[in-house]
Amino acid sequence: MHQLTIAEIIRGLRSKEFSSTELTHHLLSRIQQLDSSYNSFISVTEELALNQAKAADKCLATGEAPALCGVPIAHKDIICTNGVRTSCASKMLDNFIPPYDATVVENLNSVGTVTLGKTNMDEFAMGSSNESSYYGPVKNPWNTGYVPGGSSGGSAAAVAALLVPGATATDTGGSIRQPAALTNTTGLKPTYGRVSRWGIVAYASSLDQAGPIARNAEDVAYLLSAMASHDPKDSTSLDRPQTDYTAKLNDSITDLKIGVPREYFGEGLNAGTAARVQDALKEFEKLGAELVDVSLPHTELAIPAYYVIAPAEASANLSRFDGVRYGYRCEEPSDLRDLYMRSRGEGFGEEVQRRILVGTYALSAGYYDAYYNKAQQVRRLIKQDFVQAFEKVDVIMGPTTPSPAFKLGAKNSDPVAMYLEDIYTIATNLAGLPGMSLPCGLVDNMPVGLQITGNYLDEARMLNIAHQYQQVTDWHKASAV
């Protein structure tokens, strides 16, 4: 039963092959038996899940159940869940129990999903390996000596280990796509503003976006249809109508023009990864698509621009953790300054502190123009590269990551080496474009991800393209367990 996709679960529940309660029991017991090897969950919400499953079964019996009624999922632990600890994988929020649901959770609850638990992640979503979690690293189900990627490594690993068919995640610089690539799952970061950020702990507000990770494009489409909405509570939320992202999955892609940016196939790209991506591009040619050489000349500036903008916004966003209103407070503060300094010094981990300090530097008096303003200008140049490319092509494809998963601990002592992991994903966030990663093969039995970057609000087309690829290939069905 744990091998079922979301689409198969929807059919199975409706044809009474099994109940949501049976499925939920089965997955909860799998998590209990197996997750000690992966550490993909921070909290398992057994009681909530069984209550939701029971309610879903009642609803299914009436014959008028909403779209995802009875489908078990998990939420990344950055997304607030009413009455369920939301730790952001930080000591700072180890005791934080939100009194409300994020809009994304409300949306998914309203279509009947069952919450199995909260998934592990890099602390405050800052990382590309899931090693910065206060609750310990997540291990890649394909080889537990390797990282699953980050920051949504728990969501990706839980899906890859067949503990849950789909999960929510967030992506500020690649945090959905990179772990999806390293675990053979399919993940999509929507256009900036397509999914509400309300109730999601903020990292870098002008880049943060939530999206789903699942086992194939069809399942991602089901989850995204529920997640995406206009939300007056998020002032950057786009005012666009609800969309059924499953509606166009079966459209033909014979007239598709795929842009292949030469900058994404240069130095630093693993030869095996390059070969698998080229194989995928050939497969698309067989499906009738045309490959077009494009250039994104400002590609190499994406990482420097990101490591100004994201830390600057993080230093402002994370100033709310003050040891006064919620979260961790140090023991026996001597005065208010000591309370702030030690609560934050003890409550935040190393990488979070590092990014706050970089952001503080970039925003400090006299440096604003040289760093933040400059980075925002470079950001427009990066966006213009994409705008020009999309005048010639429908989508852009390339590798999601420079290489398959690396070993636990391999990049821990060198933050800059870790940052380079996101070289192909970060530009998408800076431009606000939608991006996805889907499985396209293995190198030494470790997964490789193909990245599809689409034009603004073109998620339905991207999912259609990914689904068509998954009709003629089986890489997404390759299993870690």
Add this chain to the structure above:
Amino acid sequence: MAVDTQTVEKLAELARIAISNETIEEVSSRLGDILQLIDQLQAVNTDGVAPMAHPLDEVQTLRTDSVTEPDQRESFLAQAPQSEEGLYLVPKVIA
């Protein structure tokens, strides 16, 4: 680009993060690496390029100034490390 420990101490003070004497050298060295990375931006000609705040150049939405949130004072205060009679408690500020 090297960052001296005095600069790190100043940043830590501005960010209100206590950094121990044992780790400050390490922190300085890592920050230096990152600043070197972001200094690549300085070489780019951005004359006449407008800074980009929102990818779709959308502006902040406005709404009527009305009360929309329910009163959740008790549940919010329950999150606080220390509270009393509807107030957040901190160490004494005024002597």
